[in-house]
Amino acid sequence: xxxxxxxxxxxxxxxxxxxxxxxxxxxxxxxxxxxxxxxxxxxxxxxxxxxxxxxxxxxxxxxxxxxxxxxxxxxxxxxxxxxxxxxxxxxxxxxxxxxxxxxxxxxxxxxxxxxxxxxxxxxxxxxxxxxxxxxxxxxxxxxxxxxxxxxxxxxxxxxxxxxxxxxxxxxxxxxxxxxxxxxxxxxxxxxxxxxxxxxxxxxxxxxxxxxxxxxxxxxxxxxxxxxxxxxxxxxxxxxxxxxxxxxxxxxxxxxxxxxxxxxxxxxxxxxxxxxxxxxxxxxxxxxxxxxxxxxxxxxxxxxxxxxxxxxxxxxxxxxxxxxxxxxxxxxxxxxxxxxxxxxxxxxxxxxxxxxxxxxxxxxxxxxxxxxx
Amino acid sequence: xxxxxxxxxxxxxxxxxxxxxxxxxxxxxxxxxxxxxxxxxxxxxxxxxxxxxxxxxxxxxxxxxxxxxxxxxxxxxxxxxxxxxxxxxxxxxxxxxxxxxxxxxxxxxxxxxxxxxxxxxxxxxxxxxxxxxxxxxxxxxxxxxxxxxxxxxxxxxxxxxxxxxxxxxxxxxxxxxxxxxxxxxxxxxxxxxxxxxxxxxxxxxxxxxxxxxxxxxxxxxxxxxxxxxxxxxxxxxxxxxxxxxxxxxxxxxxxxxxxxxxxxxxxxxxxxxxxxxxxxxxxxxxxxxxxxxxxxxxxxxxxxxxxxxxxxxxxxxxxxxxxxxxxxxxxxxxxxxxxxxxxxxxxxxxxxxxxxxxxxxxxxxxxxxxxx
DNA sequence: CCAGATTTCCATAAGGTTTCGGAAACCTAG
DNA sequence: CTAGGTTTCCGAAACCTTATGGAAATCTGG
Numbered sequence: 001x002x003x004x005x006x007x008x009x010x011x012x013x014x015x016x017x018x019x020x021x022x023x024x025x026x027x028x029x030x031x032x033x034x035x036x037x038x039x040x041x042x043x044x045x046x047x048x049x050x051x052x053x054x055x056x057x058x059x060x061x062x063x064x065x066x067x068x069x070x071x072x073x074x075x076x077x078x079x080x081x082x083x084x085x086x087x088x089x090x091x092x093x094x095x096x097x098x099x100x101x102x103x104x105x106x107x108x109x110x111x112x113x114x115x116x117x118x119x120x121x122x123x124x125x126x127x128x129x130x131x132x133x134x135x136x137x138x139x140x141x142x143x144x145x146x147x148x149x150x151x152x153x154x155x156x157x158x159x160x161x162x163x164x165x166x167x168x169x170x171x172x173x174x175x176x177x178x179x180x181x182x183x184x185x186x187x188x189x190x191x192x193x194x195x196x197x198x199x200x201x202x203x204x205x206x207x208x209x210x211x212x213x214x215x216x217x218x219x220x221x222x223x224x225x226x227x228x229x230x231x232x233x234x235x236x237x238x239x240x241x242x243x244x245x246x247x248x249x250x251x252x253x254x255x256x257x258x259x260x261x262x263x264x265x266x267x268x269x270x271x272x273x274x275x276x277x278x279x280x281x282x283x284x285x286x287x288x289x290x291x292x293x294x295x296x297x298x299x300x301x302x303x304x305x306x307x308x309x310x311x312x313x314x315x316x317x318x319x320x321x322x323x324x325x326x327x328x329x330x331x332x333x334x335x336x337x338x339x340x341x342x343x344x345x346x347x348x349x350x351x352x353x354x355x356x357x358x359x360x361x362x363x364x365x366x367x368x369x370x371x372x
Numbered sequence: 373x374x375x376x377x378x379x380x381x382x383x384x385x386x387x388x389x390x391x392x393x394x395x396x397x398x399x400x401x402x403x404x405x406x407x408x409x410x411x412x413x414x415x416x417x418x419x420x421x422x423x424x425x426x427x428x429x430x431x432x433x434x435x436x437x438x439x440x441x442x443x444x445x446x447x448x449x450x451x452x453x454x455x456x457x458x459x460x461x462x463x464x465x466x467x468x469x470x471x472x473x474x475x476x477x478x479x480x481x482x483x484x485x486x487x488x489x490x491x492x493x494x495x496x497x498x499x500x501x502x503x504x505x506x507x508x509x510x511x512x513x514x515x516x517x518x519x520x521x522x523x524x525x526x527x528x529x530x531x532x533x534x535x536x537x538x539x540x541x542x543x544x545x546x547x548x549x550x551x552x553x554x555x556x557x558x559x560x561x562x563x564x565x566x567x568x569x570x571x572x573x574x575x576x577x578x579x580x581x582x583x584x585x586x587x588x589x590x591x592x593x594x595x596x597x598x599x600x601x602x603x604x605x606x607x608x609x610x611x612x613x614x615x616x617x618x619x620x621x622x623x624x625x626x627x628x629x630x631x632x633x634x635x636x637x638x639x640x641x642x643x644x645x646x647x648x649x650x651x652x653x654x655x656x657x658x659x660x661x662x663x664x665x666x667x668x669x670x671x672x673x674x675x676x677x678x679x680x681x682x683x684x685x686x687x688x689x690x691x692x693x694x695x696x697x698x699x700x701x702x703x704x705x706x707x708x709x710x711x712x713x714x715x716x717x718x719x720x721x722x723x724x725x726x727x728x729x730x731x732x733x734x735x736x737x738x739x740x741x742x743x744x
Numbered sequence: 745c746c747a748g749a750t751t752t753c754c755a756t757a758a759g760g761t762t763t764c765g766g767a768a769a770c771c772t773a774g
Numbered sequence: 775c776t777a778g779g780t781t782t783c784c785g786a787a788a789c790c791t792t793a794t795g796g797a798a799a800t801c802t803g804g
Binding site: 054061062063089090 | 781782783784785786788789790791
Binding site for chain 2: 080082083084085087088097102104111112114115118119122123125126131132133134135136146152153154155259260261264286289290292293296315316318319320321323
């Protein structure tokens with residue numbers, strides 16, 4: 001927490017533009033697009049274009065001394081290879097980029113978990129000199145325009161699929177095109193592509209925790225059911241509950257969206273019931289925060305009268321009142337893993353595990369307590 | 373809230389790969405990279421390559437009937453133009469992409485405000501057929517590797533700068549290179565490039581609100597002071613406070629990071645003082661949430677014993693306990709504006725205002741109250 | 745049926761790079 | 775000094791597309 005410096009800012013005028021031209025070197029900055037071409041470098045070197053190319057590409061064929069000279073001149077002239085020409089010639093099919101199509105709704109994106117995932121993904125990609133190309137999805141998830149365009153024009157080497165849906169049509173599309181992709185959330189029963197997802201029993205610790213506290217009427221607020229993870233987590237919840245001999249009351253399962261607002265609304269709906277649940281399991285932390293807000297506004301004390309659990313362990317849950325009991329996963333690891341999986345797929349290598357199941361870790365805070 | 377469908381997922385086996393080859397059409401899928409080239413289309417059409425190109429590009433020079441025929445054959449053969457060759461020939465210098473370098477720390481990114489900004493940016497770009505290329509910054513902000521690489525290789529048409537610092541070196545770098553960029557947060561005194569930033573008096577409503585409630589000992593928890601926005605908002609805070617005849621106690625100004633954790637720590641520090649402030653102004657909502665958590669843990673009642681304000685109006689603040697008094701800005705508009713500004717700059721058009729000052733709107737909730 | 749205007753097409757070149765085969769220069773040993 | 779090998783270099787071709795200027799075909803009016 002160093003010394004604070006609140007002096008007024010310095011003005012920062014545009015620097016004077018030097019009149020275009022290298023100092024001391026008579027080079028023809030000429031043709032085409034004003035760019036220095038390999039030709040120019042070769043002329044300056046008094047060498048052939050061929051040899052210049054080979055020198056700069058560090059081929060065995062050329063004397064070390066020449067290489068150095070070439071590099072020097074190239075640097076001095078500010079030569080930078082024309083990527084288009086190179087790729088055209090080499091027939092390189094690599095874009096050195098991977099694509100990610102954002103869920104189109106802004107709300108779906110405000111989740112800190114997802115933001116961190118993206119951050120981890122991009123960091124890993126950047127470390128491998130790969131760029132992440134971002135677009136935002138158009139209306140229905142089965143409109144493949146984004147994917148098709150990037151794919152067909154060879155703009156990316158592969159895709160990362162997020163927010164996969166149950167029987168996600170994108171999967172079939174990409175599989176059929178035989179194009180590399182990885183998914184966050186399996187999208188079907190027995191996927192044979194790389195993905196990252198929760199383990200099957202991911203909700204067990206939460207359920208067991210609540211049941212141990214005496215809860216029997218346990219509600220569940222789920223993300224839209226069409227999404228793979230919502231589906232998966234609900235099945236897990238259902239299994240965990242029934243395994244403990246407790247029936248799942250369908251009336252206590254409420255479908256919401258992804259954000260606090262919808263969690264708030266869903267909770268209100270549950271509160272209207274005469275036989276209110278004693279515990280609410282929300283499928284993510286944002287929903288749970290909404291539930292906490294609804295409870296606060298309804299005068300329902302948490303955890304005395306109601307226990308609430310979330311999922312993801314975003315930072316906001318830690319500082320909520322009361323602190324949110326939740327399940328911790330590492331979004332950065334997810335992003336990192338997805339990236340490595342995809343690059344393996346693209347490169348044909350096989351370093352990372354193709355399919356990763358994440359073990360969640362329950363974090364007990366003050367939003368859960370014994371049933372009164 | 374439609375019917376929930378929790379039937380088990382369908383397996384989705386990879387579709388059988390058809391043996392490579394168009395049905396019914398004897399075309400040589402031959403050379404190079406297996407791609408169908410313009411040559412192939414021309415041969416199939418019995419036309420010259422030139423005319424085929426012109427036909428597919430819808431030039432005036434070619435008969436409508438021919439165009440249709442060409443389009444049909446191209447579609448059937450699955451021809452897709454080689455972007456490299458086209459760009460090489462046309463000398464097009466457009467990458468149809470803009471670059472954004474993420475702040476390298478994961479923590480800096482978990483802010484929902486920033487996430488929404490990004491979402492707005494990408495949505496706007498996508499609508500204009502522009503892609504957003506994402507990389508993550510390396511250690512010091514004055515290491516330009518990311519920018520330089522993308523710039524020099526003509527990978528992007530322009531940059532969006534976020535988290536600008538006071539006298540941000542990136543600005544000088546890009547200005548000198550005469551490369552298009554826009555900034556979120558002016559980075560210097562009299563910038564002559566497009567940017568989006570807060571109005572100068574952005575903190576006034578908050579300060580006036582608190583002072584009207586009787587607060588005199590007002591602390592401020594700021595984001596790292598080297599960042600332009602932190603600096604700017606603090607100056608605004610300082611001005612607003614002194615304008616009302618209240619001196620700013622330097623001991624009540626604490627520098628933190630961006631997230632809840634650091635807000636928590638900073639608040640603890642303030643709580644240790646014998647003459648505790650009666651109000652804490654945090655420079656963003658996450659910090660404020662941390663303060664609320666710290667107050668809760670220290671047994672300090674908000675707003676009875678302490679008023680807390682945030683900035684940004686992220687959703688989590690609305691559902692915090694108590695609801696957070698804050699300043700609302702629209703992150704999506706910011707992202708959108710930045711994108712339009714940059715595209716204007718790149719295209720040489722001038723639709724959007726080059727410099728936008730955002731007026732914040734105070735949102736009063738329950739975290740602020742009269743001084744006891 | 746022909747001159748001239750108009751429409752439709754084509755052969756060639758070009759864009760910047762890499763690859764290929766072979767040529768020139770150099771070195772070593774006999 | 776020369777044969778044979780090694781190192782270093784170069785000319786020409788190729789990657790796929792588009793632009794240019796002009797040729798061929800078609801149409802118009804007399």
